[in-house]
Amino acid sequence: MKKQLLTILIVTMFTLVTNAQDDYVLQFDASNSQRLRYLTTEHDVLDTKLNGATDYTIEVWVKPTSTEINNTVVLKRWNQFAITLYQDDKKRFYFTHYSASGNKFVNSQYNVININEWNHLVVICNSNTNSIKLFANGVEVTGDSLGNPTTEGALALETSPIGTNNFYIGASGSGTSYFTGQVDKIRVKNEALNIGDLQSDITDADYIADSNTAILYNFNEGAGLIAVNEADSQNASLQCSSNDCISGETWWVNLSETLSTKKISETGGFSLYPNPTENKSFTIETTNNESIQQIEIYDALGKRVNKTAFKENTLLVHLGVEFLKSGIYIVKTKTNKGISIKKLIVK
Template sequence: MKTKLQFTLFILFLTNLCAFAQTDYALEFNGVDQRVKYATDATLDNLNGATDYTIEVWVKPLSTDINNNVVLKRWNQFALTLYKDDTKRFYFTHYSNSGADKVFVNTIDNVIQINEWNHLVVICNSVNNSIKLYANGVDVTLANQEALPLDALAIEEDASAANFYLAYGGSATYLNANIDKVRIKNTAENIANLQTTITDADYTSDSNTVMLLNMKEGTGDVTLNEASSATGELACTATDCTDLPTWVALSATLSLEKNSSTTFKVFPNPSTDKIFIVQSNNNETIQSIEMISLLGKSVKKINSFEKNTKIEVNASKLKTGVYFIKTVTDKGTGIQKIMVQ
């Protein structure tokens, strides 16, 4: 009996270990002819008639050429589009009358970060009679557009909606970016309850979810909508093309080296009063220390021109949270995590 119990516990341990070690993926689009096409179905049609909805996506633009490049779109119903190369905004388009009529909701300037992950969210709330746009948890809606008439923003019951697309908006416009974790619900979610970093745990589907693409596959030419068990097709539109959107490991999109060639100590960890020590092993000379957020953004860098093997880092100007510490020595580069508090 004891042996059987031990074996069962061992199997459970291995199962959890495999789940923990599972690689997370994103899709990369070349901005030329690549897209994902998801054929309309009954699950997606549950959005029709909605006066409350939440649309969210993680996107990492790989080019400064973003003007009018669509991140996601359901034909004749809605679209989320990057806008203006210089002012780096995005806007939400609500279509009605089979796409003939449009209402645009815009953001303020400089909300899109190039070569970094951006969490873009649209929340339409019938109780507040408002629609708001968020970038990385911050309300970035232009002030005069937060309370447009709800009848201009509610999804029509008979929306004549067609297929759903990623990275394609028609008229030969394509997006050069990484995309991950797409979710659409026919409820107005609270922004405080949504994901805050690209490395957060995947969402799970519920009865209010009409689209959930967690991009778990990592290979192949389809991606699963976990709300319906149907799949979206990875495609390219050039004649005789075979170059589909590329599966990339999420860790690679954080601009962090996958394999460390050197090791070092970080202490105390968690830090005390946002101050900590980085110390190399084997008396290696530290050349630089860089702190990187979970969104892949460099937030602090120290260059050392002396033969230091130990450097104190003061992160008092940074927010409390988890960061990557990238340390370059005369022998190589290493990555560790630290909790700054």
């Protein structure tokens, strides 16, 4: 076995700050009846890739900013499927499978939705294992009506959805159940993916559409009243009360500048020293031969002040941070095995 090459990089972040592309999310306010609507046409990408699909993965990042979440729809394809937040006090969600023979509801367990924090909600239907599973933030949370863990059999999507089959985000499409909060990175594919292969953090790189993708919204337009389904390059329209938006609604929020500190907690995974640092420099060294891929620094308010990417086989990095003022910072290190968080004190 070849010995992994230890690469030591001396980086002065003052001169090598990377200016990443702005990462936007979509914001909804139920009081303005805000929603996104994608008008479907016969034999479009949703029809050809989803109708009758026996395997599929539906995922969305969602950040509810109101404690009133009961029966608020996050996304829905009319007469085929939906993901809905449910029960204010139980903080759960459910998947609706619409069918001409009768609708089926697959519930999550209790207390899997975090208010004012990003939640990664995933539905995976696998015909080979005859299962449909719900996940929240990487953990399976499929539950019964009382919130107890349970199993559910696979549910193939309706082959010929009745009537209009538009796709909606932030509302049910019937003028009810509006959502208040932020949404990002929605993807629907006609294959059963492994939960471990999906995004684990809201700041992970955007997905790219492939031949199995029916719906993909990364919401990086940043302005205007349309969002593009990257699976077919067709526009979806942003709508408000009476189907017309007026000046004053906030749609686009820059995620890069608003990462919530509530998401940051101290874990292991690497060594950071000296800490506190008095000479405006420190060293990061990973454990278990993990390779450093990216380092981000956030201030005490949760604003990202720096982001740097690294080449393969980087196990130790020396960072100069002369531009940082004295204070407490969060250092987020992404490796080939996961993400670790530590506090840094700069004197």
